[in-house]
Each structure stands twice: as C-alpha cells, then as structure tokens.
Amino acid sequence: xxxxxxxxxxxxxxxxxxxxxxxxxxxxxxxPGAYDTRLGLTLLGRLPAHVCRNIEFYLQALAQLAPDxxxxxxxxxxxxxxxxxxxxxxxxxxxxTFARYQRVVADLVATAPAPHWHFQGLVVSPGAxxxxxxxxxxxxxxxxxxxxxxxxxxxxxxxxYPTISGxxxxxxxxxxxxxxxxxxxxxADAQAVxxxxxxxxxxxxxxxxxxNHQVPMTxxxxxxx
Numbered sequence: 138x139x140x141x142x143x144x145x146x147x148x149x150x151x152x153x154x155x156x157x158x159x160x161x162x163x164x165x166x167x168x169p170g171a172y173d174t175r176l177g178l179t180l181l182g183r184l185p186a187h188v189c190r191n192i193e194f195y196l197q198a199l200a201q202l203a204p205d206x207x208x209x210x211x212x213x214x215x216x217x218x219x220x221x222x223x224x225x226x227x228x229x230x231x232x233x234t235f236a237r238y239q240r241v242v243a244d245l246v247a248t249a250p251a252p253h254w255h256f257q258g259l260v261v262s263p264g265a266x267x268x269x270x271x272x273x274x275x276x277x278x279x280x281x282x283x284x285x286x287x288x289x290x291x292x293x294x295x296x297x298y299p300t301i302s303g304x305x306x307x308x309x310x311x312x313x314x315x316x317x318x319x320x321x322x323x324x325a326d327a328q329a330v331x332x333x334x335x336x337x338x339x340x341x342x343x344x345x346x347x348x349n350h351q352v353p354m355t356x357x358x359x360x361x362x
Contacts, residue, residue, distance in 0.1 A: 141301055145260050145269050152261030153325075156317040162264035166347065167207045167311035175347045177224030178235070180242060180283070182216040182340050184305065188256055188333040189214055192268055192307055195259075195330060199266065199308065202320045207309045213349045214305050216254070216270055218340055219283055223297040230344050235354050241290045242342055243358045245282050251360035252276040256305065256332040259324050264310055266324065268332055270303030277301075309348070 138146070155161050166173040184192075189211040196208055221238060222230065252275040256268050280301075287294045314320060337360070344354040 141271060141303065144302060145258075145304070148262050148267070149260040149324075152263055153321055155263035156261065156314065156321045159313070159317065160263065161310045161314060161317070162262075163313070164207070164264065164309050164311050167309060173346050173348075174226045175224040176228045176230060176344060176353075177220055177347075178222035178230055178238060178342070178344055179220050179224075179349075180218045180340055180342050181349070182218055182254075182337045184211075184214050184216070185333075185335050188335065191332040192256075192305070195327070195332075196307060199320070199323065202316050202323060203308070203314055205312045205315070207311050207348075209307050209309075209348065210350075214307065215341075215349050216303055216305055217300065218276065219280060219300070220296045221283075221287065222293060222295050224345075224347050230354070232354065235342075235344060237290075238287070238292060239342055239356055239358075241286055241292065242283065243356075245279065245286060246340055246358040246360055248361055249279045249282070250275045251336050251338055252279070253334070253336045254303065255334040258328040258330060260304070261321070261324050265306050266308035267304040267306050270305060272303045276303070 165171060192214065193211055200208060222228070253273040255271045257271070258269045260267050260269055284294065284299070339357050339359040342356050342358060343349070343352050345352045
C-alpha cells in the first residue's frame with residue numbers, strides 16, 4: 138500500500154471509530170448565525186465540472202442519512218495543495234503580502250508539469266467526509282519545491298501540517314448524527330465509487346475561510362504547457 142493509501146486508511150479508521158462511539162467532531166462555526174473569522178493563504182486546485190457532478194450525485198444519497206450536516210457547494214470544492222499560512226481567527230493578510238507570495242509561487246507553478254488526478258472512494262474523519270484523491274508525482278515535486286523556496290524568499294511557511302493528502306472535503310459535521318451506523322455502512326460501501334480523472338491545468342492562490350466559501354483575494358496560476 139502506498140503512503141497515501143495508508144494515510145486514507147488511517148483517517149477512515151479514526152472516523153469510523155468516532156461514528157461508532159458517538160464522538161464525531163462538530164464544527165460550531167457552521168451553526169445558524171455563527172460567523173467564522175478564520176482566514177488563511179492557500180494554494181489549491183479546482184475540480185472540473187464532471188467530477189463535481191459525480192460527487193454531488195453521491196452526496197444526495199448521503200444527505201438522506203445525514204440531512205443536518207454541511208455539504209460543500211460544487212463551487213467551493215477543492216484540493217488543498219499547500220496551506221502557506223494556515224487559517225487562524227482574525228488573521229490579516231494584506232494585498233502586499235499576497236503579492237509577495239504570488240511572485241514566488243507563480244514562478245514555481247509556471248515551470249512545473251500539470252499533475253494528473255484520479256478520485257475514487259470516500260473516507261470519514263471524526264469531523265468530515267472526504268473524497269479520496271490520488272495524484273501523479275508532479276504534485277509531490279511541486280510541494281517539495283514550495284517548502285524550500287518560500288522560506289528562502291523570506292516568507293513565512295505556516296502549514297497546519299506537511300500534508301501528502303489529495304482529498305476533497307465534501308461534508309462537515311455540525312450536529313450529532315441521527316443514523317451514524319447507517320452512514321458508516323454507506324461510506325464503507327463507497328470505496329469503489331469512481332468520481333473521475335483529469336489533468337489539472339492550473340492552481341489558485343487564495344485568501345479564504347475554512348470552507349473556501351469566502352474568498353477575498355484569489356489569482357489563477359497556470360502550469361507549464
């Protein structure tokens with residue numbers, strides 16, 4: 138099993154255990170009337186329409202078992218390539234700071250080959266449901282180059298953790314699950330569900346909230362052609 142496959146397996150084991158014991162992690166920022174002040178700087182990849190459609194179709198079945206949870210709109214779905222500045226409450230990121238990161242990241246992306254992606258199966262963490270993404274080595278190389286180049290340029294690199302994942306978070310828990318056993322069974326049966334493949338033509342550098350819903354600053358950076 139690859140390191141990425143092992144990571145997804147470990148995430149799912151923790152999530153399944155949380156569902157089985159009623160210990161799912163709830164996000165109070167998603168309750169009615171709540172306002173999330175967390176902002177961060179992230180390099181992310183967008184999903185093409187056919188992958189989003191496939192995911193949305195499957196989410197309809199999940200919503201029947203868990204109607205009170207938060208489901209990402211298709212426009213907000215994304216793959217996190219790297220959190221350059223992890224999201225924190227009331228964090229301020231100025232246009233000048235954004236521009237400094239853009240110059241460094243754009244040069245690296247412009248000289249990197251476009252990564253290929255395949256999305257298949259679902260996993261559950263204690264707080265969310267995710268689509269598993271598998272990517273070509275080009276993304277691993279880009280992440281390594283970013284981790285080297287950003288500090289060399291005199292910029293902070295504040296990842297929440299050095300990720301190797303390529304998942305898409307599609308559901309977050311905001312209330313206790315009414316049917317956790319049925320939901321866990323549905324997710325376990327979804328390992329062979331194929332959501333599609335594609336080559337990612339560009340990445341977006343964004344200032345955004347935790348859910349990629351509020352995006353006050355963004356720029357699209359194309360890969361090498």
